[in-house]
Amino acid sequence: MLVVNGLVKRFGGFTAVNNVSFKVDQGEILGLIGPNGSGKSTIFNMLSGTLVPTAGSIEFDGRQIAGTAPHAIINSGIGRTFQIPRPFRRLTIFENVELAGFYGQGRHSRAKADASAEKALAMVGLPTNRHATVDTLGAAGLKKLELAKALATGPKLLLADESLGGLDEHEMDQAADMLRKIRDELGITIIWVEHIMGVLMRVVDRVMVLDHGEKISEGLPSAVASDPRVIEVYLGTDADSTQAAAAEARRRAGIQPHA
Amino acid sequence: MQGFLDVFDIFLLEAVINGILLGGVLALLALGLNLIFGVIDVTWICYAELVMIGMYGMYYMVQVFGLPYWVAAPFAILLVAALGALLHFLVIEPLLTAPPVNQLLATGGVLFILQSFATVAFGIDFRNLGIRLPVLAFGEMHFSYSRLLSFIAALIGMVAVYLFMTRTFTGTAIRAIAQDRQIMSLMGVDTRRIYLITSALGGALAGLAACLLVLQYDVHPFVGLSFGPITFLICVLGGLGNFVGGFIAAFVFAEIISLGGLFSDLEWGYVLAFAFFIVMMFIRPAGLFARRS
Numbered sequence A: 001m002l003v004v005n006g007l008v009k010r011f012g013g014f015t016a017v018n019n020v021s022f023k024v025d026q027g028e029i030l031g032l033i034g035p036n037g038s039g040k041s042t043i044f045n046m047l048s049g050t051l052v053p054t055a056g057s058i059e060f061d062g063r064q065i066a067g068t069a070p071h072a073i074i075n076s077g078i079g080r081t082f083q084i085p086r087p088f089r090r091l092t093i094f095e096n097v098e099l100a101g102f103y104g105q106g107r108h109s110r111a112k113a114d115a116s117a118e119k120a121l122a123m124v125g126l127p128t129n130r131h132a133t134v135d136t137l138g139a140a141g142l143k144k145l146e147l148a149k150a151l152a153t154g155p156k157l158l159l160a161d162e163s164l165g166g167l168d169e170h171e172m173d174q175a176a177d178m179l180r181k182i183r184d185e186l187g188i189t190i191i192w193v194e195h196i197m198g199v200l201m202r203v204v205d206r207v208m209v210l211d212h213g214e215k216i217s218e219g220l221p222s223a224v225a226s227d228p229r230v231i232e233v234y235l236g237t238d239a240d241s242t243q244a245a246a247a248e249a250r251r252r253a254g255i256q257p258h259a
Numbered sequence B: 001m002q003g004f005l006d007v008f009d010i011f012l013l014e015a016v017i018n019g020i021l022l023g024g025v026l027a028l029l030a031l032g033l034n035l036i037f038g039v040i041d042v043t044w045i046c047y048a049e050l051v052m053i054g055m056y057g058m059y060y061m062v063q064v065f066g067l068p069y070w071v072a073a074p075f076a077i078l079l080v081a082a083l084g085a086l087l088h089f090l091v092i093e094p095l096l097t098a099p100p101v102n103q104l105l106a107t108g109g110v111l112f113i114l115q116s117f118a119t120v121a122f123g124i125d126f127r128n129l130g131i132r133l134p135v136l137a138f139g140e141m142h143f144s145y146s147r148l149l150s151f152i153a154a155l156i157g158m159v160a161v162y163l164f165m166t167r168t169f170t171g172t173a174i175r176a177i178a179q180d181r182q183i184m185s186l187m188g189v190d191t192r193r194i195y196l197i198t199s200a201l202g203g204a205l206a207g208l209a210a211c212l213l214v215l216q217y218d219v220h221p222f223v224g225l226s227f228g229p230i231t232f233l234i235c236v237l238g239g240l241g242n243f244v245g246g247f248i249a250a251f252v253f254a255e256i257i258s259l260g261g262l263f264s265d266l267e268w269g270y271v272l273a274f275a276f277f278i279v280m281m282f283i284r285p286a287g288l289f290a291r292r293s
Helices: A040-047 A070-075 A093-103 A110-124 A139-152 A169-184 A199-204 A221-225 A226-232 A238-255 B004-042 B047-064 B069-095 B100-122 B144-165 B170-176 B181-185 B191-214 B224-238 B243-263 B266-283
Strands: A002-011 A014-024 A027-031 A055-060 A076-081 A156-159 A189-195 A206-211 A214-218 B135-136 B141-144
Touching: A002 A040, A002 B141, A014 A040, A014 A055, A014 A214, A027 A040, A027 A169, A027 A199, A040 A076, A040 A156, A040 A189, A070 A076, A070 B181, A076 A139, A076 B181, A093 A110, A093 A139, A093 B100, A110 A139, A110 A169, A139 A156, A139 A169, A169 A189, A169 A199, A189 A199, A199 A221, A206 A221, A206 B191, A214 A221, A214 A226, A226 B191, B004 B047, B004 B141, B004 B144, B004 B191, B004 B224, B004 B243, B047 B069, B047 B100, B047 B191, B047 B224, B069 B100, B069 B191, B100 B224, B135 B144, B141 B144, B144 B170, B144 B191, B170 B181, B224 B243, B224 B266, B243 B266
Parallel strands: A027 A189, A027 A206, A076 A156, A156 A189
Antiparallel strands: A002 A014, A002 A055, A206 A214, B135 B141
């Protein structure tokens, strides 16, 4: 579904993303992890058209999309959420999602936009009434709104910039389950970006690890979590969560820690 | 003594009502400028010159080509709407990310280009439509029919814009885009298209104002100076980009001009209005209705 080849992004003399290639298959959830500044968001920005790659190709559904305008990419079936929710505060919750439903699907009709908005809001568990304002939402609610906006554009591929920082453990689990539900029920392929490993490892099918703009590991969560290069990157920054994730992955794979 | 007060009150009431009528057109002008500033974050210094071109358009269609006023008006509105879109496409879009002062200088340049163009193309003669509308007598008060007509048309224009902004997706997008341009494109919105539509709408409002002002004023290449500066003062007093503030400020200014003119000449009304503005800038530099952030 998505084939990325030799992707490079330089800002002046600084290389943010260096020769990264990967594939995402239909119906898959790919985890994209790495410390802050490892190039995850830069890759997302290139996939969604906000940044033009310095080199490399991005093929989505058989078409080259690298360097295409963001609105055209969204209309071709890619949805995007942001790490920090960016709702339009002067519009109601419904208007926010409705607008995405209208413009994300080729300005079709109000009926279709409203239907998409209602479906998306129900999916993420936000009220579908027309008058609820954005101000009534807390941190978790704003993340749900962000997700509903992306879903309303009718994506085949969802780029979820779901930094779960700021959420408590219960909310993190909910958010993770939500992404799985979106994949299972709507058949939407997902790339999930995160800088901590814990919850993500439980949900994704495959994971790719970035460090300093380069891909250092890719594979099943269990294999990646025990990859020495990955552990080295995360040591000192997030060692506990890495080890916890590794233990969790081993447990899932049926390996006893001290066997 | 009693007789004197009666006469005074009638004049006062007449001036108050004339102020309200004047306020309608000023509010329309302010709305157009506020729309461009609020959405695109650019100030069209040459806004009143677009009005001037629209007035010439009306003059040529009505006086030279003999079209009826009602037929010419929609064409004039379309003409200035197209000019607004063209201004955005040629001047603003290449400067969208430039420092504000460059944008100001560029639209200021367009002001002089339009004035010079009008001088060369149309000459410096004062021209009018040759339409003389009657004066309405209401008891002992007198109101100009053209002012009343302008006031009503300006109100209809503003209501139409309000409905467009609240009832259509394009209008909702226009309201939203001011807050976050990047997010809009990631919701599938072609932001260039929304900006072009906004600019055309701002132009259309200038065009409507031109159709109304040409009933009351002669047109000449520098006619923009008669209401350009006052429109800016209104927008700044109301808080740049604040539609409601601009609307109220337009009526505040119109009343000052009208009531000031009652006690002396009309020109003194303008002097008072500008003095009021300067004082207000000391008291409330961000405008009468600045949002507390």
